[in-house]
Amino acid sequence: MLSRSIRGAAAATLAGTLAITAAACSKPGESAGGHGAGDSAVVGIAYEPETLSPLLGYGKDGNSKIFDGLLTFDEEMTLKPALAAELPEVGDDGRTYTYTLREGVKFSDGKPFTSKDVVFTYKTILDKKTNNASKTELDAVKDVRAEGDHKVVFTLKYPYAPFAERTVLPIAPEHVAGRQDVNSGAFTTEPVGTGPYILTGWSKGEKLSFKANPRYWGGEPKVKKFTMAIIKDDDVRATRLRAGDLDGAILPPNLAKTFKDDGGRTTYAARSFDYRTVTLPTHNKVAGDTDVRRALDVAVDRQAMVDRILEGAGKPAYGPVPTDSPWFAKGTERTHDLARAKKILDEAGWKAGADGIRVKDGVRAEFPLWYLSGDKLRQDHALAYASDAKKAGIDIKTQAGTWEVIMPRMKHDAVLAGGGAPGDPDFDQYALLQSSLAGDAFNNMARYDNPAVDKALDDGRRSGEKADRKAAYDTVQRELVKNPGYTFLTHIDHLYVVDDKWSGLTTQTEPHDHGLASGPWWNVEDWTPKK
């Protein structure tokens, strides 16, 4: 009988495939049980890393779970020692950084950690053949050398005050990573580090599994088993959280709201440096006009964007530095004032035409604004911005495109951009505003050119004194009020919903980029189960 034979064959195939795949993938010798509910945590994240190799950029902003950097950030983004025994000694007017290393630290394979691993890590990242897209961040480094087993000296090309903040990047073991192709070797998926957790499995597209590192120099974590499930779709993540499959997850504001009345779960809003801004290209006749820029800066209703687009999870942005950061220059807040925007434009000679759009010297007050297609948040910001501008008589046409489409147009067209790095004010601002970086890839997209800002940025990175640096960045923020090359719109909070099973949950100030270690699990190694 035909149908029977097909059925039989199919059943045999299925059984065979199941048996083969199950046999090929199972890991005998590892026990599943043995843990109480309190010492294992499962969280849902939206992004999967391409690689777990620090040499290719993984964990460069610190806090990588599997690895440690020389230094690390605490909750308030203050530096503290990790693999280094103490904060570095800075010498030669900020040109040399000397780190004394913690002794007795071992990699998870039992081999000792020494200065050779530090030198190997930095030299490999800086090597031209290494495909690390973030190596620009280490531009200041001229040389790195070991002095004995427990001391490392960095020599810089120029005095660079925030260099210590760069040394949170994870250290890779030379005896493992040094023996294979840095760009595609097994180390990119089977990392060996000194961190609080050891990777036990990475099922691509599904999850990353970790177990506590019993030899961790900071003490073995109480959460023995930690799993990050990769769930790209927001709705699916919320569903699986509700179904009890996950203990915590990152969620967009509208979905996080649905857990508000849930007694067993708490929503954590992580403050962030994650801003959305509109670039106002200097080479555009309208957007490049200082009066137009100043008018747009007050015409835009930032609070409305926070309330409606972010559902309250965020705050108005007046520059790259969030208003609640110690680096923020008090008094540079701009309130929404449409009348003032109109007055600025009137006085500058931008007169309203027949259709309500202003004209000056035959130039119509209009320019295009691009946003990344598929990014709902950016689209909403762009539309709100265009609608606010229209009320002041400026016609902004929003258009969606991919970076490939947008990039060649950035010289003349405005872009709804995002960014934010909490490590140091230099990280964002230098690349965003320094005139010598105008149009260099994605740096200084608006081609902002302001000598006072250029000088302040250089002072800010060269000076070692915190007070001098604060003064320099205050200058930058005040200059941005006088001549805003960008209209900063909002800083966005990242929302996480987590079961109330543990004590000690906090969030760190977060960057634009959602790293693996963002969210309340930035310090999962310090969690303790609630009894």
Next chain:
Amino acid sequence: MARMTGRRILFAAPVLLVVTFGVFAVAAASPFDPVKAYAGTAGLTASQENLDQLRANLGVDQPLVGRWWHWLTSAVTGDLGDSVVMRRPVADVIAERLGWSVLLAVTAFVVAILLGTALGVPAARRQGGRLDRAASSAAYTLEAAPAFWLGLLAMWLFALKLGVLPAGGLTDTASDVITFGQVASHLVLPAAVLGVSQLPWFFLYVRQGVADALEEDPVRGARARGLSERTVLLGHALRSGMLPMLTLVGSRVPELITGALLVETVFSWPGIAAATVQAATAVDFPLLAALTVLATVAVLAGNLLSDVLYGLADPRVGFDG
């Protein structure tokens, strides 16, 4: 039959050659920039010099034909190259994912064929009956329903409301060990959703095929000879009524691949789908080319399979040759 199979395999070689070249040509013409895809968010702060160096390292500044030839000659010797986006050798990427996709697709296929036959035959016998009307209208509705929507719906019902089946993944999220039982229970929802999304075609084909066969002379003759209804149905009507469905088996393979893509994403199934999407948007030439070859082979094999089955089921149909 052996001759036909042999000839088809010979014919497959030039097809594959053309397809891989097509992949390289289309990818080269696409507006996506592999360097930006590789760099990701880090690229947004990278200097132009850094990006240029990456371009040279990744070899994406080479001309199209040279790149294709290099890939082809290495592939013939078994070296599929390194996947740019996964930072791993292509062979590893495929090896760790393909099995799970095949498992999902095969199970879904079996579900669709069995259910389609089980519903199609009684529906054909009593056309216009209650079962026929219910199943037919359900089939037309299902045809229009996207697989990912069905997936979300199934997840909501079975995982959330009823709590009887896991909502996603290959095993329980907290578990590291892959066991038969775990995989089997996690397979149920995605395979059922993928199978059900393919079901309408099988159901409608079987229904039509069997209904037509019931009207044919041999069946009427069999009935007239007083053979039992069971023998008439299974021995005569089903046999010729199933023929159109065998063709369908082969032609549904591409649909199954695209359907699996969506279902895998919804259920976090660690198959080849996510890799395919990433490879395409990142213009990851080596991975993209290898995956396209795989898909082409699957389609060609599907067609061959349906022809072979057809030939076996109906001796009147000769093998072409």
